[in-house]
Amino acid sequence: MSAQDKVSQLRALINLLSVSSERVIREWETTGCNSNVPAQSDCDSSSHEVLDAIRTIIGACGACQALLQEPQARVYELAMQSYISRSLHIAAEARIADLLAEANPAEGITGESLGQKTGIECRKLVRVLRCLCSVGVFNEVHDNCFVNTETSRCLVGNDPLRSLIKLCGSTNFDSLQKLPSVLLDPEASPSYSPRDCAFQRAFGTTRTMWECFYDENVEEMGISSTCPLDTKNFGLAMVGLGRMYTAPLVHAYPWGALGNGIIVDVGGGVGGMCMDLLARFPQLRFILQDTRPVLDQAESIWLRDMPEAVHSGRVQMMPHNFFIEQPIKGAAVYFMRYVLHDWPDEECVKILTLLREAMGPRSRILAADRLIHTNVGSSYLQSAPPPLPPNYGCAHVLNNISDLSMLTLFNGMERTPEHISELAGQAGLKIVKMWESQGLMHIVEMRSASC
Numbered sequence: 001m002s003a004q005d006k007v008s009q010l011r012a013l014i015n016l017l018s019v020s021s022e023r024v025i026r027e028w029e030t031t032g033c034n035s036n037v038p039a040q041s042d043c044d045s046s047s048h049e050v051l052d053a054i055r056t057i058i059g060a061c062g063a064c065q066a067l068l069q070e071p072q073a074r075v076y077e078l079a080m081q082s083y084i085s086r087s088l089h090i091a092a093e094a095r096i097a098d099l100l101a102e103a104n105p106a107e108g109i110t111g112e113s114l115g116q117k118t119g120i121e122c123r124k125l126v127r128v129l130r131c132l133c134s135v136g137v138f139n140e141v142h143d144n145c146f147v148n149t150e151t152s153r154c155l156v157g158n159d160p161l162r163s164l165i166k167l168c169g170s171t172n173f174d175s176l177q178k179l180p181s182v183l184l185d186p187e188a189s190p191s192y193s194p195r196d197c198a199f200q201r202a203f204g205t206t207r208t209m210w211e212c213f214y215d216e217n218v219e220e221m222g223i224s225s226t227c228p229l230d231t232k233n234f235g236l237a238m239v240g241l242g243r244m245y246t247a248p249l250v251h252a253y254p255w256g257a258l259g260n261g262i263i264v265d266v267g268g269g270v271g272g273m274c275m276d277l278l279a280r281f282p283q284l285r286f287i288l289q290d291t292r293p294v295l296d297q298a299e300s301i302w303l304r305d306m307p308e309a310v311h312s313g314r315v316q317m318m319p320h321n322f323f324i325e326q327p328i329k330g331a332a333v334y335f336m337r338y339v340l341h342d343w344p345d346e347e348c349v350k351i352l353t354l355l356r357e358a359m360g361p362r363s364r365i366l367a368a369d370r371l372i373h374t375n376v377g378s379s380y381l382q383s384a385p386p387p388l389p390p391n392y393g394c395a396h397v398l399n400n401i402s403d404l405s406m407l408t409l410f411n412g413m414e415r416t417p418e419h420i421s422e423l424a425g426q427a428g429l430k431i432v433k434m435w436e437s438q439g440l441m442h443i444v445e446m447r448s449a450s451c
């Protein structure tokens with residue numbers, strides 16, 4: 001890039017930063033809101049503008065860094081990012097955020113005290129915490145004295161999020177170690193079998209991650225298994241993952257217009273999404289489908305948190321394998337969140353075809369997943385203002401990371417809108433609309449192509 005091009009690029013980015021920051025500042029001054037996460041009630045068009053300004057700022061900061069940082073140093077820093085995720089994993093295991101919650105914000109807690117409480121040698125722990133301070137997770141207020149920041153405070157008392165970080169640092173990380181050897185192996189590389197990915201190499205199994213997961217539940221009933229997964233942590237981690245994006249999804253679609261229609265939550269896990277929808281739209285009815293062990297867990301959660309929904313029949317649990325005929329015909333909605341991304345194309349077409357066969361003329365499928373927005377852009381998705389690439393640059397990176405996580409664990413993938421549209425066509429469906437949410441997930445609405 002010529003010096004003149006660099007100058008114009010930097011000026012354009014700074015201008016974007018300035019304009020977008022003013023939009024956020026105006027919002028903060030008006031609402032006094034000090035959080036960047038939309039509350040359930042403020043997901044209106046004004047907060048959409050604010051969230052758009054926020055992703056513009058994040059993208060522009062990333063673009064400034066790429067423009068300004070010496071390229072070799074940048075590449076090296078990127079190659080060493082795993083030290084940051086390992087540090088976060090250590091902090092989550094040691095419950096550092098919970099310990100710092102008790103600190104006087106002006107004084108903090110000393111490394112010695114944290115070392116005593118966690119059993120980690122204090123000077124080593126301080127080095128881990130300083131690494132996290134450099135990315136804004138914690139703050140060192142005096143020499144060797146640490147406090148929480150806005151970022152780490154979200155971990156305080158939040159076991160589902162802690163479990164998610166532990167899952168990223170265990171099953172995901174161990175599997176990821178094997179990804180280079182799988183991709184560079186001429187025999188394994190072309191495979192799209194969910195039994196033939198980095199996960200199996202890491203754990204020496206031929207079973208899919210889901211089969212390992214269920215077998216572990218079976219083990220709890222006294223049957224032996226060699227499952228490498230910490231099932232309890234996994235269940236809680238899924239709750240944490242679900243919570244992060246539920247509010248934007250609840251606001252992304254006109255659920256209220258479904259009246260008292262039936263929503264079948266296919267592969268619905270413990271039903272976190274149904275629970276949030278029911279709290280806001282009490283007239284809706286839900287059938288939660290998943291495997292028996294997951295539904296057992298779901299039932300105890302629902303009986304604890306929303307017993308009346310179970311007793312009144314507003315929510316019913318139905319064990320169902322989504323690779324066989326769908327028993328509920330003609331439901332208003334067949335909903336799937338974080339399901340299609342777990343599977344390669346062939347399996348997705350099978351899941352979608354079985355749903356299409358169960359649909360009535362007014363039924364629709366709503367699939368909520370992260371969508372891959374490339375640097376080239378998509379006619380289905382809003383583009384970022386120039387000079388950012390259409391996908392908002394680094395503001396989109398978590399979706400690409402999630403895509404590689406699906407590749408590692410299942411030979412699954414996050415997909416572009418165009419890719420989903422292609423799969424829908426193969427299953428006899430058509431895309432009606434992509435409902436863009438204010439988070440990183442969106443809802444794809446599909447109907448039978450023959451309607």
Ligand SMILES: C[S@@+](CC[C@H](N)C(=O)[O-])C[C@H]1O[C@@H](n2cnc3c(N)ncnc32)[C@H](O)[C@@H]1O
Pocket residue numbers: 210238242266267268269270271272273289290291294320321322323336337338339342
């Ligand atoms: C990533 S989780 C998503 C759970 C839930 N939809 C949510 O958003 O919280 C995928 C779910 O698919 C379920 N699942 C996997 N294979 C299945 C199958 N063959 N039939 C039904 N459910 C399955 C898993 O048990 C798990 O609960």
